[in-house]
Amino acid sequence: GQSLEQPSEVTAVEGAIVQINCTYQTSGFYGLSWYQQHDGGAPTFLSYNALDGLEETGRFSSFLSRSDSYGYLLLQELQMKDSASYFCEVNYGGSQGNLIFGKGTKLSVKP
Amino acid sequence: GAVVSQHPSRVICKSGTSVKIECRSLDFQATTMFWYRQFPKQSLMLMATSNEGSKATYEQGVEKDKFLINHASLTLSTLTVTSAHPEDSSFYICSARVAGVVPQHFGDGTRLSIL
Numbered sequence: 001g002q003s004l005e006q007p008s009e010v011t012a013v014e015g016a017i018v019q020i021n022c023t024y025q026t027s028g029f030y031g032l033s034w035y036q037q038h039d040g041g042a043p044t045f046l047s048y049n050a051l052d053g054l055e056e057t058g059r060f061s062s063f064l065s066r067s068d069s070y071g072y073l074l075l076q077e078l079q080m081k082d083s084a085s086y087f088c089e090v091n092y093g094g095s096q097g098n099l100i101f102g103k104g105t106k107l108s109v110k111p
Numbered sequence: 112g113a114v115v116s117q118h119p120s121r122v123i124c125k126s127g128t129s130v131k132i133e134c135r136s137l138d139f140q141a142t143t144m145f146w147y148r149q150f151p152k153q154s155l156m157l158m159a160t161s162n163e164g165s166k167a168t169y170e171q172g173v174e175k176d177k178f179l180i181n182h183a184s185l186t187l188s189t190l191t192v193t194s195a196h197p198e199d200s201s202f203y204i205c206s207a208r209v210a211g212v213v214p215q216h217f218g219d220g221t222r223l224s225i226l
């Protein structure tokens with residue numbers, strides 16, 4: 001079967017850097033995505049990695065190592081508004097669209 | 112950007128009622144739509160994956176006779192919660208995507224309260 005693991009909770013202070021890890025075991029791999037969800041809201045897309053390496057978008061970066069079946073989301077210069085749940089998603093079926101989702105990591109940013 | 116409309120945003124109804132939730136992709140054709148459920152302070156839980164013109168694939172533990180999913184066109188999927196009970200009260204979210212294209216586009220969710 002397919003599986004995906006990420007920590008359930010992370011706490012950090014404003015201005016700090018936090019890394020949210022995601023490890024996966026899937027029958028195939030086409031890409032890893034990250035989404036952010038604030039309480040009561042819908043998830044929004046943050047980033048996507050199909051190839052190894054780091055993708056940077058402002059304060060957020062996402063990293064992928066396919067050989068390690070591992071990726072992470074890096075949030076820099078944390079702000080209170082970054083308090084949210086973050087979940088990773090792996091596409092293991094290509095155009096067939098087979099996806100597996102993490103259970104989400106709840107990030108709490110403290111003053 | 113791609114827009115997914117989910118309707119209604121909130122439903123309050125009596126136990127035993129069936130409730131239909133619609134999910135529409137407004138400006139793209141969605142080959143796949145997903146339905147999620149989220150209980151308070153918990154993560155999104157995938158309920159089912161729906162491909163246009165075929166039967167939905169349900170996740171383990173999700174009753175297919177309880178949660179009826181129809182994906183009749185490339186722009187519309189519906190979730191019907193049949194004979195809803197208080198334990199079905201939850202936040203239901205749909206998403207849509209084009210096969211092989213990232214990312215998923217999420218609707219704003221439906222907050223279902225069964226009295």
